Amino acid sequence: MRRVGFVSLGCPKALVDSERILTQLRAEGYDISDSYAEAELVVVNTCGFITAAVEESLEAIGEALEEHGTVVVTGCLGERPAEIRARHPKVAAITGQADVGGVMREVRRLLPLELDAFSGLLPLASDAGRPEMAHVKLTPRHYAYLKIAEGCDHRCSFCIIPSMRGDQVSRDAADVLFEAARLVASGTKELLVIAQNSSAYGADLRHRPSRFADRPVAASLLPLVRELAGLGAWVRLHYVYPYPLVEELVALMAEGTLLPYLDVPLQHASPRVLRAMRRPGGAESHLSRIRAWREVCSELAIRSSFIVGFPGETEADVQQLLDFLTEARLDRVGVFTYSAVAGAAANALPGQVPEPEKEERYARVMAVQRRISSERLAAKVGTTVQAIVDDYDELPGEVVARTVADAPGIDGVLRCQTDGTVKIGDLIEARVTGSSEHDLSGSCVRRLPWRPAVGSFG
């Protein structure tokens, strides 16, 4: 059997692409090796979003070349082949982002399979929606990312995703639902819905319906998430652009259909900076939306991300962001210093902010948010929460779990004492006994059944 090594870098969306490539490799009869020494060829799925990610990707390609020799590069950085070839001229092949077919074409060329009488009978992973297909997952068994669309119709001035991935292309609802049903049937307890902009899902398809479980389901976020919730797993939404439909999503959260968690990247609070970013809104409109959402769903946990040091950002803009955060009291906040990405329109804007100034602004924003996060978590001490168990902790009986307010990898955890019978993927009810800046601690009250399709997460 021919062996292929695989290196996966980047965001959850890139992780899903890696899973698709690995699934197709397996479906065609390639073995996946976790060591360079055993692999006959290495595929590196790269990230090219910010300068640090480009450097990390180029280093990973260099390491794969050094350790192995035959390397196929794919992913976001693959959209800029000249940059890769300038540093690594010996790369065997380069394909673009989400190009499963391109990777397979190059792997077949460089590492042809010896076909036998039976290999033609192997099923193809491109037969999407077939529950019997073995899908390769890079996340633990109990949660999975579900990519519903690729590309983006917005043109934020700091972002090169639309130029790399093109305008939005959504999957049919039935295609997404068959994949989700298969994941749930094989043990997935939490579906993490992702896209560049989940709110716009289906617009490119004019929301055309497709058939799932003998009924038509429109390619639109609301009907899609209702069906997903019916599968009996937690459904968590990421990358939700603040469109009017968010109010209806929040209503589904209030009734327990979706996790009361909204990952809504706002990027700034100053209308002036947001205009330069080619994004709508400002502190006032953000705040009125957040108030409305919280009125509908008091349990709602809001995660957002912000950029500081954007070209032209003044001290007054930073103060506006700090005031907004103080008022909004978001649960989770990611802050990034602006970094010029090759090809982004914002590179040409006047008023580039010096690096030390960006760092100073970053530190100030983080200090405010750390205080808010500490206070919000401290308020949970004494309450009872639902949590999913991600891992065993160091001491016997201790587990690392996540509440409904925490997404894997980016938010906090709940370290929890149990009677030792709790397993990874279990749903538990826990009493919160302590908190820090980012995490909670507590003790397990009981294990809960998975899961009433509609219910309370409190």
Ligand code: SF4
């Ligand atoms: S909405 Fe997101 S993906 Fe689309 S252009 Fe803006 S930052 Fe990039």
